[in-house]
Amino acid sequence: MANLTILRTYALKNPETLPSSILFSHTAKSLTIYDAYPKSMFHFLILPRVQEPLTTTELGSLRSLLKINKERAKEVITGLHEDAKAAKKEIEEEMLRRYGFKWDVWTGFHGAPSMEHLHVHVLSADLCSEKMKNKKHYNSFHPSLGFFLHIDEVLSWFDAEPSFYAAKAQLKPSTYEPILKEDLSCFHCNSVMKNMPTLKAHLHEEWNKIEKKSKAAHHKKRKLESDTIDASDVQIGQKKSKPDSSE
Ligand SMILES: [Zn+2]
Ligand SMILES: [Zn+2]
Known part of the structure; x- marks a missing residue:
């Protein structure tokens, strides 16, 4: 105690x-x-x-x-x-x-x-x-x-x-x-849980889902950022190539 x-x-x-x-x-x-x-x-x-x-x-x-x-x-x-x-x-x-x-x-x-x-x-x-x-x-x-x-x-x-x-x-x-x-219910999805072991396993799954989602979102963001950088590289390259080609 x-x-x-x-x-x-x-x-x-x-x-x-x-x-x-x-x-x-x-x-x-x-x-x-x-x-x-x-x-x-x-x-x-x-x-x-x-x-x-x-x-x-x-x-x-x-x-x-x-x-x-x-x-x-x-x-x-x-x-x-x-x-x-x-x-x-x-x-x-x-x-x-x-x-x-x-x-x-x-x-x-x-x-x-x-x-x-x-x-x-x-x-x-x-x-x-x-x-x-x-x-x-x-x-x-x-x-x-x-x-x-x-x-x-x-x-x-x-x-x-x-x-x-x-x-x-x-x-x-x-x-x-x-x-x-009150009855046990998952705070993420409100599902009623029959006992503590079931709830605990379920909460772990919920956390795993958040982890996966967050990491996927992070990965997507990183990819978008690197795509944007690539695109701007191309633009700079193109702009640059104009005066070059007119010379
Ligand atoms: Zn307290
Ligand atoms: Zn849930």
């Missing part, structure tokens, strides 16, 4: 004391760590460090954060968003290095988190990982079931009607927890 308060422990620590197997990077305001149980090929967590005037209680979860002054809460989430963008860029570079193509990266919160201390998940859009073991894991990251709250969506609440914000900010566990029990 995972230690449910470990993230808080990290957030209170001097980042210099965290091992590089845990800490990926840090800023004055946040830590980017490797998820100890990655649910995708790439999976980081970004957590705000505990700093005045914010308290550990306020930073306990998205729910507790949204109870404080709205502007200050928005500032915290906007800050996490910035760090998430940097982490996404790192993931994309690593995708290219390791696999020769890149695919989507999601950034978001869990509607009803299992670990204490506010954190944003930044993970590659594949959900292919040996640590992905059960329906609860999978549904919590499914990008359209509603348990996984994309950060853009959460930020949009701040600009909505105050009553809408108030309703969303409640983050009632009774709204989110039932989602984890």
Whole structure:
């Protein structure tokens, strides 16, 4: 069983004391760590460090954060968003290095988190990982079931009607927890999957398809580019040959 308060422990620590197997990077305001149980090929967590005037209680979860002054809460989430963008860029570079193509990266919160201390998940859009073991894991990251709250969506609440914000900010566990029990379905094609092994094999196939498509598109683009270069070479050659021939 995972230690449910470990993230808080990290957030209170001097980042210099965290091992590089845990800490990926840090800023004055946040830590980017490797998820100890990655649910995708790439999976980081970004957590705000505990700093005045914010308290550990306020930073306990998205729910507790949204109870404080709205502007200050928005500032915290906007800050996490910035760090998430940097982490996404790192993931994309690593995708290219390791696999020769890149695919989507999601950034978001869990509607009803299992670990204490506010954190944003930044993970590659594949959900292919040996640590992905059960329906609860999978549904919590499914990008359209509603348990996984994309950060853009959460930020949009701040600009909505105050009553809408108030309703969303409640983050009632009774709204989110039932989602984890919904039937397994592929997030790419919506097919219903009868069990985890079937789903996992199917997700792998889906990823293979994306790989093939991306590589074919890349190849086509390269070919088009080289054809264009050839064509312009011919043009230059022709233009050049005119004055030559008139001499
Ligand atoms: Zn989480
Ligand atoms: Zn599918």
